[in-house]
Amino acid sequence: MSPKKITVAFVGNPNCGKTTLFNAFTGANLKVANWPGVTVERKEGYTKYEGIPLTLVDLPGTYSLTSYSMEEKVARREILEGNVDVIVNVVDASSLERNLYLTLQLLEMGKPVILALNMMDIVEERGLEIDLHRLPEMLGNIPVIPVSARRRTGLDILLHAVVHHYGEVPDEKIFLYNEEIEDKISQIQKILKKEYGEEHGILRWHAIKLLEFDQTVQEEHPVDLKHIIDRNYEIDIINGKYAYIDEIVAECLLHKEKKAAMTEKADGFLTHPVWGVPIFLGIIACVFFLTFTVGDFLKGYFEVALDVISENAEQLLNFLHASTWLTALVVDGIIAGVGGILTFLPNIFILFLALAFLEDSGYMARVAYVMDGIMGKVGLSGKAFLPMVLGFGCTVPAIMATRTLEKESDRKRTMLLTPFMSCSARLPIYVLFSQMFFPNCAMLVAYSLYVIGLLAAILIAVVISKVTKAKESGMLLIELPEYKVPNGRTIWIYVWEKVKDYLTKAGTTIFVASIVLWFLLNFNQYGMVEQVSESFGASIGHFFVPVLSLAGLGLWQIGVALLSGISAKEVVVSSFSVLFAVGNINSAAGMSQLASALGGYGFGPLNAYVLMIFCLLYTPCAATIATIRKETRSWRWTLGVVVFQLVLAWAVAVVIYQVGSLFL
Amino acid sequence: MTLHEGTVGKTYQVEKICIDLKIQRRLEAIGMVEQTKVAIVNEKRNGSMIIRLRGTRWAIGAAIASSIQVKEVAQ
Numbered sequence: 001m002s003p004k005k006i007t008v009a010f011v012g013n014p015n016c017g018k019t020t021l022f023n024a025f026t027g028a029n030l031k032v033a034n035w036p037g038v039t040v041e042r043k044e045g046y047t048k049y050e051g052i053p054l055t056l057v058d059l060p061g062t063y064s065l066t067s068y069s070m071e072e073k074v075a076r077r078e079i080l081e082g083n084v085d086v087i088v089n090v091v092d093a094s095s096l097e098r099n100l101y102l103t104l105q106l107l108e109m110g111k112p113v114i115l116a117l118n119m120m121d122i123v124e125e126r127g128l129e130i131d132l133h134r135l136p137e138m139l140g141n142i143p144v145i146p147v148s149a150r151r152r153t154g155l156d157i158l159l160h161a162v163v164h165h166y167g168e169v170p171d172e173k174i175f176l177y178n179e180e181i182e183d184k185i186s187q188i189q190k191i192l193k194k195e196y197g198e199e200h201g202i203l204r205w206h207a208i209k210l211l212e213f214d215q216t217v218q219e220e221h222p223v224d225l226k227h228i229i230d231r232n233y234e235i236d237i238i239n240g241k242y243a244y245i246d247e248i249v250a251e252c253l254l255h256k257e258k259k260a261a262m263t264e265k266a267d268g269f270l271t272h273p274v275w276g277v278p279i280f281l282g283i284i285a286c287v288f289f290l291t292f293t294v295g296d297f298l299k300g301y302f303e304v305a306l307d308v309i310s311e312n313a314e315q316l317l318n319f320l321h322a323s324t325w326l327t328a329l330v331v332d333g334i335i336a337g338v339g340g341i342l343t344f345l346p347n348i349f350i351l352f353l354a355l356a357f358l359e360d361s362g363y364m365a366r367v368a369y370v371m372d373g374i375m376g377k378v379g380l381s382g383k384a385f386l387p388m389v390l391g392f393g394c395t396v397p398a399i400m401a402t403r404t405l406e407k408e409s410d411r412k413r414t415m416l417l418t419p420f421m422s423c424s425a426r427l428p429i430y431v432l433f434s435q436m437f438f439p440n441c442a443m444l445v446a447y448s449l450y451v452i453g454l455l456a457a458i459l460i461a462v463v464i465s466k467v468t469k470a471k472e473s474g475m476l477l478i479e480l481p482e483y484k485v486p487n488g489r490t491i492w493i494y495v496w497e498k499v500k501d502y503l504t505k506a507g508t509t510i511f512v513a514s515i516v517l518w519f520l521l522n523f524n525q526y527g528m529v530e531q532v533s534e535s536f537g538a539s540i541g542h543f544f545v546p547v548l549s550l551a552g553l554g555l556w557q558i559g560v561a562l563l564s565g566i567s568a569k570e571v572v573v574s575s576f577s578v579l580f581a582v583g584n585i586n587s588a589a590g591m592s593q594l595a596s597a598l599g600g601y602g603f604g605p606l607n608a609y610v611l612m613i614f615c616l617l618y619t620p621c622a623a624t625i626a627t628i629r630k631e632t633r634s635w636r637w638t639l640g641v642v643v644f645q646l647v648l649a650w651a652v653a654v655v656i657y658q659v660g661s662l663f664l
Numbered sequence: 665m666t667l668h669e670g671t672v673g674k675t676y677q678v679e680k681i682c683i684d685l686k687i688q689r690r691l692e693a694i695g696m697v698e699q700t701k702v703a704i705v706n707e708k709r710n711g712s713m714i715i716r717l718r719g720t721r722w723a724i725g726a727a728i729a730s731s732i733q734v735k736e737v738a739q
Contacts, residue, residue, distance in 0.1 A: 097720075
């Protein structure tokens, strides 16, 4: 009888290609990169094979199924308690030795397992060979399917195996532990059988788990085994498994003496004890250089398009005899606000393209090692630096990436630091204001903000480590994957998702913010206003003037722009467009219009710099606040972070403005 | 001797691991147990190092490296 529906769980080591495979089957575009721990959440997707609907579950990678770490718990819970019909154990065929440990654990659990031997292309490239007849024999006769998720080969065969073998469990006894352990296993099995009956499956697994002192199994099977178990046999059991893996590798893997020479060579430079850090800083500087220069080069085309759209829209609305207020809303509100933001798309595109290259090449994991020394000085491991680098792209996924840190206190500290990395949403603010007020050294000014953000993060980390006496424990542990040429499809998914996010944000948050702002600026309780200064918006903005004027930001318009910027940081820029009715804020004409308008209020370069500093340091956006809340599960902590960011931004802005005023 | 005292380019065999049980479990999960052969690929001034273990490269912190008792073996 053919099944109605099959649930398939993808289980495997970190960075073995589970998500790439998942994407290939479901058409999903989940983020993939070449460093361990990219997937931090369980994800579901759907597909069909031979008319049978399949539910695919992508799980965070795990090295083991003991429940010691977060990802191990997620995977184990899914397998034991979820409605999984079959496990697809994704294995990186180019490092069989390590990957098979998890496989043996899965097989012991007696669940139906299909082995997807991924990265067969790399195996072939390196001249390795795997004996595909002997391997399944040594793994309890489960189906073993060679695939390449990247090249999309073997995918159909894998689904075929899922549909036709989903109920088949592996042989019970695949290999034997040493005599002492086997003896104890059979004694415990007898006791379990007496206590829980013949029906209770996978007795062997339960017996092994009891020998390992596994808490969950002990609680669920409270049998008295004192006369059998005199100590914890976990180490013996692990050694037993690895001994068997050695046998498998010896029999099934041929030509394994060949090494990946490229990775060795590249690591000689990139992880050099002295040059590693300068090289990393150079790479990051390069990323931003490209972001500014290539982005600006492409920007021109967007501006022309925006001008054309803006003019045509106005003409069309006039032609249709639309009322003046509607024309104003569309042209000054929506097109100015949303359109202005869209012209920054080239910069965003280049930034994410560069980050995608860094992540997919395999360099990211090295950053953790390279920065381990510096991070150690502020009481964090190098691994905590990964979320911070991701923060240059977007703070939200960066905060989620802190899950790869084991210690809760380290996670919270990293979450506190990550928002100080200038995310892509802050880029339009830097580009605009540095070009407007520092035309001769715009890029340098923008750079300085990135550096100040980094310094702020380090300084805060130092203070926290001094106060809490947090010591770096020297417990860094991260796998360094092989370097590889970034995959076109992976990069495309990565960049396209980010561009789509940006466009979506322009079409939703920024669109709504622009309309709301336009209404606030053109109405008050008596109806439409003649003068903007009589509007609701002005009243709201005036409320902030006393506080902000100390920082040289004492314009009600700035108050409004900063407040609306909490919805998303780009909104600061779109708000300026709407507030000063600038048609195309990112063009030369638009900039000079805005600069002269601001100049009329005595707003000069120093004020502009302070504004950028404030934007760098204050709360990134509503989405970040929501993510911090979700990850910490504490409103108190989240509010604390927000207040801290606001106070810090204000205090630093005031200091810079007051000190700067003395000299300028 | 400990792995921490080892030299870049040499291969060692693990004799004993004495560390916080939680970290020990993580090491076990990646195949670092007694008898395992480990090669040191790279070392930083703060003592963290890159090792090759069962065909995979790992970055490990100084505290982990100094908790692993090893003896030198031929490659």
